[in-house]
Every structure is written in structure tokens, then in C-alpha cells.
Amino acid sequence: MTTMESLIGLVNRIQRACTVLGDYGGGDNTFSSLWEALPSVAVVGGQSSGKSSVLESIVGRDFLPRGSGIVTRRPLVLQLHKTDEGSQEYAEFLHLPKRRFTDFGVVRHEIQEETDRITGKTKQISPVPIHLSIYSPNVVNLTLIDLPGLTKVAVEGQPESIVQDIETMVRSYVEKPNCVILAISPANQDIATSDAIKLAREVDPSGERTFGVLTKLDLMDKGTNALDVLEGRSYRLQHPWVGIVNRSQADINKNVDMIVARRKEREYFATSPDYGHLASKMGSEYLAKLLSQHLESVIRARIPSITSLINKSIDELESEMDHIGRPIALDAGAQLYTVLEVCRAFERIFKEHLDGGRPGGDRVYGVFDNQLPAALRKLPFDRHLSLQNVKRVVSEADGYQPHLIAPEQGYRRLIEGALNYFRGPAEASVDAVHFVLKELVRKSIAETQELKRFPTLQADIAAAANEALERFRAEGKKTVVRLVDMESSYLTVEFFRKLPLEVEKVGNPGGNPQATAATDRFGEGHFRRIGSNVSSYIGMVSDTLKNSIPKAVVYCQVREAKQSLLTRFYAQLGKKEGKQLSHMLDEDPALMERRQQSAKRLELYKAARDEIDSVSWTR
Numbered sequence: 001m002t003t004m005e006s007l008i009g010l011v012n013r014i015q016r017a018c019t020v021l022g023d024y025g026g027g028d029n030t031f032s033s034l035w036e037a038l039p040s041v042a043v044v045g046g047q048s049s050g051k052s053s054v055l056e057s058i059v060g061r062d063f064l065p066r067g068s069g070i071v072t073r074r075p076l077v078l079q080l081h082k083t084d085e086g087s088q089e090y091a092e093f094l095h096l097p098k099r100r101f102t103d104f105g106v107v108r109h110e111i112q113e114e115t116d117r118i119t120g121k122t123k124q125i126s127p128v129p130i131h132l133s134i135y136s137p138n139v140v141n142l143t144l145i146d147l148p149g150l151t152k153v154a155v156e157g158q159p160e161s162i163v164q165d166i167e168t169m170v171r172s173y174v175e176k177p178n179c180v181i182l183a184i185s186p187a188n189q190d191i192a193t194s195d196a197i198k199l200a201r202e203v204d205p206s207g208e209r210t211f212g213v214l215t216k217l218d219l220m221d222k223g224t225n226a227l228d229v230l231e232g233r234s235y236r237l238q239h240p241w242v243g244i245v246n247r248s249q250a251d252i253n254k255n256v257d258m259i260v261a262r263r264k265e266r267e268y269f270a271t272s273p274d275y276g277h278l279a280s281k282m283g284s285e286y287l288a289k290l291l292s293q294h295l296e297s298v299i300r301a302r303i304p305s306i307t308s309l310i311n312k313s314i315d316e317l318e319s320e321m322d323h324i325g326r327p328i329a330l331d332a333g334a335q336l337y338t339v340l341e342v343c344r345a346f347e348r349i350f351k352e353h354l355d356g357g358r359p360g361g362d363r364v365y366g367v368f369d370n371q372l373p374a375a376l377r378k379l380p381f382d383r384h385l386s387l388q389n390v391k392r393v394v395s396e397a398d399g400y401q402p403h404l405i406a407p408e409q410g411y412r413r414l415i416e417g418a419l420n421y422f423r424g425p426a427e428a429s430v431d432a433v434h435f436v437l438k439e440l441v442r443k444s445i446a447e448t449q450e451l452k453r454f455p456t457l458q459a460d461i462a463a464a465a466n467e468a469l470e471r472f473r474a475e476g477k478k479t480v481v482r483l484v485d486m487e488s489s490y491l492t493v494e495f496f497r498k499l500p501l502e503v504e505k506v507g508n509p510g511g512n513p514q515a516t517a518a519t520d521r522f523g524e525g526h527f528r529r530i531g532s533n534v535s536s537y538i539g540m541v542s543d544t545l546k547n548s549i550p551k552a553v554v555y556c557q558v559r560e561a562k563q564s565l566l567t568r569f570y571a572q573l574g575k576k577e578g579k580q581l582s583h584m585l586d587e588d589p590a591l592m593e594r595r596q597q598s599a600k601r602l603e604l605y606k607a608a609r610d611e612i613d614s615v616s617w618t619r
């Protein structure tokens with residue numbers, strides 16, 4: 001096997017693998033397309049420019065569909081493999097891997113059928129290529145991509161948009177820097193109006209990767225020739241122009257053999273008064289050799305960058321696979337293990353949020369440090385202990401006989417009434433912390449990488465965690481309300497024992513002590529003092545609750561969440577059957593699809609790497 005053969009063959013094999021995986025450029029591949037990195041030769045030309053004829057001549061066989069309208073509606077990747085002299089010619093399609101076609105009329109029919117299989121009878125075009133390999137002693141190793149002919153008008157049965165669609169598709173091939181453009185123009189038409197040259201000029205202005213081919217030299221008006229074009233004066237390219245004489249329509253109708261046609265072409269140039277001096281560099285056989293050599297050298301130059309692209313893609317795919325997670329086992333034990341592992345990962349993240357390391361836990365402290373004190377400050381004690389209300393409550397408590405020394409019942413009622421107000425902020429703290437925890441559960445689920453692939457398990461964990469948080473909240477409420485109730489069930493005796501002293505201190509701002517005490521007994525000052533005594537008692541209770549509510553909340557909710565958020569879930573898990581477990585591990589179909597795609601791609605890239613390695617060794 002020569003180096004040339006193996007290099008082009010190498011690219012052929014990689015190209016075929018790409019098509020199998022749906023990587024033929026375009027599309028929204030996350031990864032750089034291998035296809036696009038591979039050098040290729042794309043054949044472009046306007047309608048009736050002689051594109052099919054050139055291809056058939058290069059192959060030495062007629063096998064392309066003919067007809068009116070746009071016949072080529074999918075790219076045809078034509079891979080030519082030279083075989084030993086005398087061996088039988090045959091063709092193979094990638095989509096029919098087991099069949100060898102020796103009748104090229106059947107090949108033509110199959111191209112038509114396969115075109116319709118994707119595009120339907122609607123005569124639409126499709127970018128999905130058909131791969132055809134031809135093994136023959138009459139070819140050189142070469143790969144060509146036949147593209148739909150550029151056209152200006154849609155014909156009957158074809159949608160208007162097809163003109164633009166074709167140009168877009170052809171452009172998507174030829175604009176790739178690795179694409180060699182075989183631009184076909186007929187000689188009996190002004191080169192300035194050639195569709196192929198127009199497009200080539202746009203995408204390859206320096207003419208580095210364009211090969212100009214001039215067909216129909218025999219159809220030029222008598223007395224004119226194409227030397228200005230062929231010698232590069234009309235339109236300059238980096239590579240020399242190649243003139244071609246294909247079979248005429250009459251030849252085709254007469255079924256003139258392709259090999260005979262090649263010979264006639266050779267004779268045409270050899271005997272031509274105009275082109276005789278260029279004869280060795282004209283004709284379809286020469287063109288095929290020229291392209292083969294060029295493609296080989298382009299591939300050789302590209303191998304290092306293809307290799308590095310492949311290695312980079314393999315790395316990317318490996319890490320993508322790690323990220324997506326490997327496929328799950330089928331037996332119940334392994335599934336239970338997977339579920340537990342994923343749950344643990346979630347719990348770990350949730351704890352990190354509370355303990356620090358991840359944000360969010362500080363918001364619990366925010367509740368105690370800001371929300372609770374602010375709520376306590378806002379309680380309407382001013383209104384409750386207004387002179388008017390104090391008077392009313394104390395009088396009502398006294399009944400028909402006003403109190404004699406101190407309004408014991410009045411104090412109790414005022415205090416009890418005030419203490420009731422503490423329920424609000426106490427319960428609100430429980431709710432606030434509940435919402436912080438709930439949010440942290442949500443965040444932790446989103447952040448648990450291992451959970452991403454299991455939407456069902458995600459929902460199950462969320463439900464279990466939220467159910468647990470609700471239980472903790474109920475417990476928290478019961479506890480804080482109890483703290484408040486405890487305050488009203490037994491008042492701090494000492495506080496009141498100290499009161500008479502304070503009364504005198506407060507009630508004696510420097511005047512006569514006896515007179516003040518006597519006149520104030522049932523006056524405004526008396527009630528104001530009661531109000532202020534109750535107020536300072538309430539202040540004391542408020543300080544106590546400010547400290548004890550957070551303790552209760554942490555005890556009932558935060559600590560529980562950390563310790564036993566999923567305890568019940570685990571208990572239920574133990575009772576589940578294999579079927580229920582595998583239901584929990586139902587994966588997101590999109591993700592399964594992605595894993596499959598990535599796995600296939602990885603296989604492709606690894607195979608490509610092996611191919612390249614083996615070629616490098618034989619060199």
C-alpha cells in the first residue's frame with residue numbers, strides 16, 4: 001500500500017464514520033466537527049456545465065442520475081479506490097454495506113432511490129450525504145463531493161426556495177478552508193458569468209484552493225479558442241486551469257463507452273492546433289491525477305492539526321462523559337446503591353450550605369439577628385399600655401371594688417395581653433427559617449451534579465425533603481408558642497417584689513414624698529406607673545425570647561434538617577422493589593440521548609486516532 005493510498009483511504013474511512021454519526025458539517029454540534037477538519041474536494045458548477053460528465057469521466061463509468069430539473073439533491077461523496085489491473089470494478093454504498101454493485105445502471109438507480117428516501121418525492125434538497133465507493137483499476141485514489149448544480153430558476157415541481165437552498169448548501173461546503181473547490185465552467189459561455197467561478201471567487205478570493213475546469217471546448221464557435229482562460233489570463237488561479245472534452249449528448253445517446261471517450265479526449269488535445277502545446281496538462285485523466293496528488297498533499301499537511309483536533313475532542317468527550325455520568329446498573333442492589341449515593345451527595349451539599357462553604361446558611365442567622373428583633377420592636381405595646389387602656393383593663397379587673405394597694409389582677413391581665421403579641425414574631429421566625437431551608441433544598445438539588453440525570457429521583461428527593469421541613473416547621477411552631485405560653489403561665493415574682501421601691505423612686509421627683517403618694521393613688525401618674533412597670537416587664541420577657549426563640553428554631557428545624565432531612569425517605573427506600581427503584585432512576589431522555597451521542601463520537605474519534613496512528617507507522 002502506498003502512502004498516498006493510505007492517506008486518502010484514511011480520510012475516506014473517517015468521513016464515512018462521520019456520516020454514520022451524523023457529523024457532516026453544519027448542524028449545531030457542540031464539538032468541533034471532524035468532518036470539517038478533513039480535506040475534501042467539492043465539485044461545483046452551474047446547471048448543464050458538464051459537472052456530471054466530468055465526474056463520470058474521472059471515474060470512467062456512467063453512473064450518475066440524469067434527467068431534467070435538479071437531479072443532484074443530496075451531496076454525493078464519491079470515494080474512488082484504485083484496484084489492481086484486471087480486477088473487477090464494483091461500487092458500494094455506505095447505506096447498503098453488504099451489497100456489491102457491478103452494474104452501474106443499478107448504481108444510478110440506487111442514487112436516485114436513496115436521494116428520494118431522505119428528500120421525499122417533493123424534490124427538496126438535503127444536506128445528508130450519500131456515500132458511494134467505487135473500486136476500479138481505472139480510477140486514481142480520490143474523493144470528490146458532488147453537489148447540486150447551481151441554478152437560477154426552479155423548475156416545475158420544485159419549490160421556489162430551492163435556488164437559494166442550493167446555493168446555501170454548496171456554500172456551506174466550499175467556504176470551509178479545508179475544501180478544495182473544483183469549479184466547472186463551460187467554454188461556450190463567458191467565464192465572467194460562470195456560477196462556479198462567481199462562488200469560488202467569493203469564498204476563495206486568492207484562488208489558492210480552487211481548481212478551474214473548462215468543459216465543452218469542442219463546442220466553441222469556429223475560429224475561437226479558450227487559451228485566455230486556460231493560460232490564466234482571463235481569471236487567475238494559483239493552480240493551472242484544466243480543459244476537458246466530455247461526451248456530447250449525441251455520444252451519450254449512442255452509449256459511447258467512457259473509456260473510449262477518454263481516448264477520444266486524449267486524441268482531441270493531442271491533435272488540436274490550439275491546445276496541442278498544453279496536451280499533457282489537459283483532459284479528465286490528467287485532472288484526476290492532479291486532484292489526487294493535490295488532495296494527498298493537503299491531507300499530509302493537515303494530519304498534525306487533525307490529530308490535535310482529535311485528541312482535544314477525545315479529552316472533551318471523556319470529561320463530558322464523566323459529567324453526564326456512566327450508564328446505571330440493572331440489578332436492584334446496585335440501583336439502591338446508586339440512589340443512596342446520589343442522596344448522600346445531595347445531603348453533603350445541603351449541609352455545606354448550612355455550615356458554610358456554600359452560601360445561604362447565613363440567612364438563618366439573618367432571621368435571628370434582624371427579622372426577629374425588628375418584629376419584636378414593632379409590637380404595638382404603646383397602644384396596649386396607653387394610659388387609657390391601662391385604666392380600662394385595671395378598672396375592669398378590679399370589678400366593683402377598686403384595688404387597695406396594688407392592682408394584682410390588673411397587672412396580670414395587662415401582662416398576659418401583652419405576652420400574646422409575642423406569638424406573631426415567634427411563629428414568623430419559624431416560617432422565615434422554613435423558607436430559607438426550603439430554598440436551600442432547592443438550590444442543593446440544582447447543584448447536585450449526580451442528580452442532574454435523574455429527574456424522577458430529583459422530584460422524589462425534593463418531595464421528601466420538603467415534607468420533612470414541614471414536619472420540622474410544625475414542631476418549631478409548637479415549641480416557640482410554648483415558650484411564649486410559659487412566659488404567661490408564671491410571672492417572675494422578684495420583678496414585682498422590687499416594684500414598691502421603684503414606685504417611690506419614680507413617683508418622687510423631688511417634691512414632698514407623702515403628698516405625692518397620696519394624691520397620685522388613683523390619678524394619671526398611678527396608671528402611667530403601672531403601664532411603665534408592665535412595659536419594663538415585657539421588655540425583660542422580650543429580651544429572653546429574643547434569645548430563646550432562635551434556640552428553639554435551630555433545635556427543631558435547622559438541627560433536624562441537618563440530621564434527618566431524608567431519614568424517612570431512607571426508611572421507605574429500604575422497602576422499595578427493583579421496579580420502583582429503576583423508576584426512580586429513570587433518566588432524562590435528552591440526557592440518555594446525549595450520552596449515547598457522546599459515546600458514539602468518542603468511539604469515532606478513538607477509531608480515527610487509531611487510523612492515523614497506523615498510517616503514521618507505515619509511512
Ligand SMILES: Nc1nc2c(ncn2[C@@H]2O[C@H](COP(=O)(O)OP(=O)(O)OP(=O)(O)O)[C@@H](O)[C@H]2O)c(=O)[nH]1
Binds near residue numbers: 047053072
Ligand atoms: N460536446 C460536449 N458536450 C458536453 C461536454 N460536457 C458536457 N456536455 C453535454 O452537456 C450536457 C450537460 O452535461 P452534464 O454533464 O449533464 O452537465 P451537468 O452540469 O451535470 O448538468 P446538470 O446535472 O443537469 O445540471 C450533456 O448533454 C452533455 O453531453 C463537452 O465537453 N462537450
